Structure formats: structure tokens, C-alpha cells
Amino acid sequence: MLCTIFQLFQVTEKVQLLNLDATGKTCEHKKFAERSKLRYLQINEAEVVVGDFKHRLLNLRWLCWQDSPLHFEATNFHTKKLVILDLSGSRIPENWKGWSQITMASNLKVLDISYTEIRELPDEIRMLKKLEIIDARGSRLRGIRSLPTSIHTLGLCVDVEALPELPSSLQVLRVHLWRLHATPNLANLVNLQVLQCYQIPDNMNQIIFSDIVKLSKLQRLDFGHSNIMTLPKEIDALSQLKFLNLQPCCKLRCILGLPPNLVGLYIGGVESLEILPDLSNLKLLSELWLSGCDKLTKIQGLGNLELLESLRIDECYRLTQIQGLGNLVSLASFYMRLCYEIVELDLLECSAPLASSEISGYKHPENKPDRSNLNKLKKIEVIGCQNLNKIEGLHILVSLEYLNLSYCPSMVRMPNLSNLKMLRHLQLCGCLSLREIEGLEALEALKGLNIMGCSSLEKVPHLPNTLIYSGDFLPL
Known part of the structure; x- marks a missing residue:
């Protein structure tokens, strides 16, 4: 049973989940039945908590107390079965009166004090022998004197200045080090x-x-x-x-x-x-992302990554070559943006089942990849290729669903697209020199088209009757 109304005379024994909107109000023990079955309790912005809670929260497992009150006047607020305590976003300080009672929760495993005003972790925390996770990210926590030896996940904020001896039980540690004194x-x-x-x-x-x-x-x-x-x-x-x-x-x-x-x-x-080590020994690598490597000129050993599924190369302005793409037999996704100095991009012998390809910023005008092996290619994006004037092989990509060749001002013609029966979205905006789009009327699945800025088109193409979107908006 779920209840969300604050004005109830009493939370009955049958209620198990309660979202209590107590904004500006007093949260009293009288609202909760003795020996209730309440397991989940969320209290929002109560001004003060008062009363004797003995035997009223015996079955509580999860207490979400965001924006917790500064004034805690309750007694016997003992939640021994509590497993998760969420105090995120609260105004409570480290000397909050509620700590001594809440830390009686001997089964507590998760403590969330993220984005709170707490500057030092209360000493009572070390008494929680089953505590496994402390999340203090975004808080004002500056110091920790001690931690329970049961902790396996610890997330700390940017302001932390001192750490205790970390327990060997830790499995996950997220920490900002720039303010640490030691x-x-x-x-x-x-x-x-x-x-x-x-x-x-x-x-x-x-x-x-x-x-x-x-x-x-x-x-x-x-x-x-x-x-x-x-x-x-x-x-x-x-x-x-x-x-x-x-x-x-x-x-x-x-x-x-x-x-x-x-x-x-x-x-x-x-x-x-400027140089990456040879990647040949990374036999298990499935995902490689290179972004903003301004001085990188080449990638060694790429062709030996037979398990590589995703390759993303963004803004590597001085990269001059990418060798071995044809050997990436597991490649499923290939994105390349703004690599202005590329002089070769060889996909001629690529046997990989590419599912997505994006070539952006490519300047070599003689690139003529044979995509006969790319029979699973579903997405191509070729954006901002200022000197690219021809793309061949598009007509055999029978699985292609998305094609974006925007802002290629040197491209005059495209291959006939009539065989692309699966193509759903076509974006050619900003192709200033494009004169003709052949085969458009045969695209039976086409739903989105953008040809804004194609000012050199000699004739308006025949549009398929399946088209839903056209102009400067293309749904993804």
C-alpha cells in the first residue's frame, strides 16, 4: 500500500511505502502506527521532527530524507533494519542531533550524504559495522577521521583535504585529489x-x-x-x-x-x-576513442585489433593516416570527425560488419572506398569535408538507414541512391555544389530529408510518398 498524503490521521499498519510531503510542517510520531509494516519512507522538507518513535519504524529498510530538518527533537528514532539512508541535499551539519540515533541502524549498508553541508564525517559513522557505501560527492566534506572496515565503495567530493587510512575492503574509490595535503x-x-x-x-x-x-x-x-x-x-x-x-x-x-x-x-x-604506443598487443580491445589529440599524427597497430567493435576519432587535427581498417573484422561502429590532415582512408578491403560510419572533416578528394564488404552498414555521417568532391560505393549499401553528407561544399554529384531500400533519413544540407540527387524517388523507406542550402541543385528531385519530414529538420 502506498500513501502520499501528509494530513492522514495516522499511517496505518498496512502502509509499506510512504512519500510524506511535510514542507514547512512538523513530523510527529503520532502519524505512524506502532509496529507498522512501513518499509520505504520518503520525508520531504519537514521543519522539525518530534515525539517518541519507539516501535514505530521497526521494519523500515529505506529512508529517503532529502533536505532533512535542522531541528531533530525525536527520541527512540531507532531503525535497526534500515539498509539505505539517503540524506542527499540536506542542510544538516556534522553535529546534527539525529546522528546518534540514526547510527543505531546496525544493518545500514548505504549512506548518501551527497550535496550536503557536512564538512566532516561524524565519528558515529565508524560504529556502522555493515556500512558498505558512502557517497559524499558534491558535498562540502573536507575531512574524514575514520571509516568502518566494511566499506567497499567510497565517493568523495572535490573539497576533501584529508583522508584516513583507507580500509583494504574498498572495491570502488572515487576521489578528487587536488586539495589533499598529503x-x-x-x-x-x-x-x-x-x-x-x-x-x-x-x-x-x-x-x-x-x-x-x-x-x-x-x-x-x-x-x-x-x-x-x-x-x-x-x-x-x-x-x-x-x-x-x-x-x-x-x-x-x-x-x-x-x-x-x-x-x-x-x-x-x-x-x-604526438605518438601512441603500438596497439598491436591489445588483442581484447573492443572500444577505442581518441578525441582532441591535437598533435597525434598516426595510430600504430590498429589493424591487429581483431575484436575492435567501436572506433571513434574526433578532432585529431594532425592525424595523417589510419592504416589497417580493412583488418578490423569485428568493427561495428566507426566515427571520425574533423581530422583535417588525413590523406588516406582505406576501406577497400574491410571485411568488418560496420554498423555505423562517420567521416567528418576529411579533406582528401580522391577517396574512393569500395564498401562491398560493408553489407551491415546502417549509418554514415560525412560532415564538413571541404575538399571531398566524390563518394563512390553508396549504391551497394543495402542496409543503410541513415546518411548524412552535410557541409561538403566541393561535392558536385552523388551516386544513384535507388538501391538504398532501407534508407530512412537523408541529410545533405550545406552541399553548395551539389547539382543532382539521383534515385531519390525509389527510396521506399525514406521518412526524413534535409536539403537546405543545396543552392546549386539544377532540378527539384521527385520525392517518395513515404516522406514525413523535410527541410531543415531531420529526426534522428
Whole structure:
């Protein structure tokens, strides 16, 4: 039974879920029946909590108390079966009177104090022997004196200045390091599987890495917004690491090694990185994203990634070649944007079942890929290719559903599209030199068309009667 009305005379024994809108009101014990079956309780913005709650919340499992009241005058507010306590967005400080009673919840496993005013974790927290997850992201937490040894997930805010000795039980750690006065000891986190280590200061880089390479169970590593300049070769030792995120790392200049069993590799915002290590040994890699690698000129070993399913290359302005695409037999998604210096893009022998392809900013005018092997290709986006004047092979992409060739001002003609029976969306806006669109009337599945800005069209194409959208709006 669910109840959401505050003015009830009493929450009866049958109510199990209660959303209590107590804005500006007093939350009294009288509203709750003794020995009720209430399991989920959400209290919104009560001004004050008063009364003796003995035997009234015996079965409560989840307490969502967002914007909790500063004034807590209740007694016997004992919720021993409570598992999840959500205080996110609350105004309560660390000396809040409710802590001493709420921490009697001996079965509590999850504590959410994100986006609160709490500056220091109350000492009572260490008494929660079954507590597994503390989420303090977005809060004003600056210090932690101690933690329960049962903790396995800890998420901390950007303002944290000091950390205690972290328990070896930790499996997930999300922490901003830029305000820390001392480098944390990570080497003892022998069970850590996920580490999101943001904003590593320059003076901590070497110590942090010397600890990280000892974390043999680590599976996901995130260095977002950090000042690391070199990824050391010792990182190869992380044989269990599946995902490595280096975006954005604007000061990263050199990558000396990569863990051999990576499944996902994400590198972005690295303005000074000129060379990637040879990727040939990453036999399990299925997702590779390169974004904002301004000085990167080539990608070595790409053709050996037989399990690669997703390849995304964005804003790599100086990239001059991409070799080995034809060997990526598992490739399902290929996106490339604003790679102005590419002189070769060879898809001629690609045997991969591409499901999505995007080539944006490509300047080589002689690109003539044979897409005969791309019989599962469903999406192509070729955007802002200033010098691209011809695309061949589109007519054999029988599975193509989405085609976007916008802002290719040098393209004069397109191949006949009449065989693209699955094509649903066609966008050609800003193709200033395009003179003719052949086969448009035969597109039986076409629902969206955009040809705005095609000022050189010599005749208006015949439109299929299936068309729903046209002009400058194209549904995705």
C-alpha cells in the first residue's frame, strides 16, 4: 500500500511505502502506527521532527530524507533494519542531533550524504559495522577521521583535504585529489576494482602511480582532469585492467605502456601527445576513442585489433593516416570527425560488419572506398569535408538507414541512391555544389530529408510518398 498524503490521521499498519510531503510542517510520531509494516519512507522538507518513535519504524529498510530538518527533537528514532539512508541535499551539519540515533541502524549498508553541508564525517559513522557505501560527492566534506572496515565503495567530493587510512575492503574509490595535503596510501587497497582518481596534482604523480601498479585486481582506472604528463610503462603490470580513461588529460605527453587486456581505451583532450604506443598487443580491445589529440599524427597497430567493435576519432587535427581498417573484422561502429590532415582512408578491403560510419572533416578528394564488404552498414555521417568532391560505393549499401553528407561544399554529384531500400533519413544540407540527387524517388523507406542550402541543385528531385519530414529538420 502506498500513501502520499501528509494530513492522514495516522499511517496505518498496512502502509509499506510512504512519500510524506511535510514542507514547512512538523513530523510527529503520532502519524505512524506502532509496529507498522512501513518499509520505504520518503520525508520531504519537514521543519522539525518530534515525539517518541519507539516501535514505530521497526521494519523500515529505506529512508529517503532529502533536505532533512535542522531541528531533530525525536527520541527512540531507532531503525535497526534500515539498509539505505539517503540524506542527499540536506542542510544538516556534522553535529546534527539525529546522528546518534540514526547510527543505531546496525544493518545500514548505504549512506548518501551527497550535496550536503557536512564538512566532516561524524565519528558515529565508524560504529556502522555493515556500512558498505558512502557517497559524499558534491558535498562540502573536507575531512574524514575514520571509516568502518566494511566499506567497499567510497565517493568523495572535490573539497576533501584529508583522508584516513583507507580500509583494504574498498572495491570502488572515487576521489578528487587536488586539495589533499598529503598523498593517500593506495597500495594497501588489495581488493580495489574501480579507481576514479581525478585532478592528481603534479607533486603526487609519481607516488600515486607507484601505488596503482600494485593493485592487481584493478579493472577500471579513470584519470580525468589530471595533470599527469607521462603514463609509465609499469602500468603494463595491471593485467586485470579492462577500462582506461585518460580524458581529459591536457598535459599528457607520453604513453610508455598500456595494460595488455584492455577492453576500452579512452584518450581525450591531450593537446601535447604526438605518438601512441603500438596497439598491436591489445588483442581484447573492443572500444577505442581518441578525441582532441591535437598533435597525434598516426595510430600504430590498429589493424591487429581483431575484436575492435567501436572506433571513434574526433578532432585529431594532425592525424595523417589510419592504416589497417580493412583488418578490423569485428568493427561495428566507426566515427571520425574533423581530422583535417588525413590523406588516406582505406576501406577497400574491410571485411568488418560496420554498423555505423562517420567521416567528418576529411579533406582528401580522391577517396574512393569500395564498401562491398560493408553489407551491415546502417549509418554514415560525412560532415564538413571541404575538399571531398566524390563518394563512390553508396549504391551497394543495402542496409543503410541513415546518411548524412552535410557541409561538403566541393561535392558536385552523388551516386544513384535507388538501391538504398532501407534508407530512412537523408541529410545533405550545406552541399553548395551539389547539382543532382539521383534515385531519390525509389527510396521506399525514406521518412526524413534535409536539403537546405543545396543552392546549386539544377532540378527539384521527385520525392517518395513515404516522406514525413523535410527541410531543415531531420529526426534522428
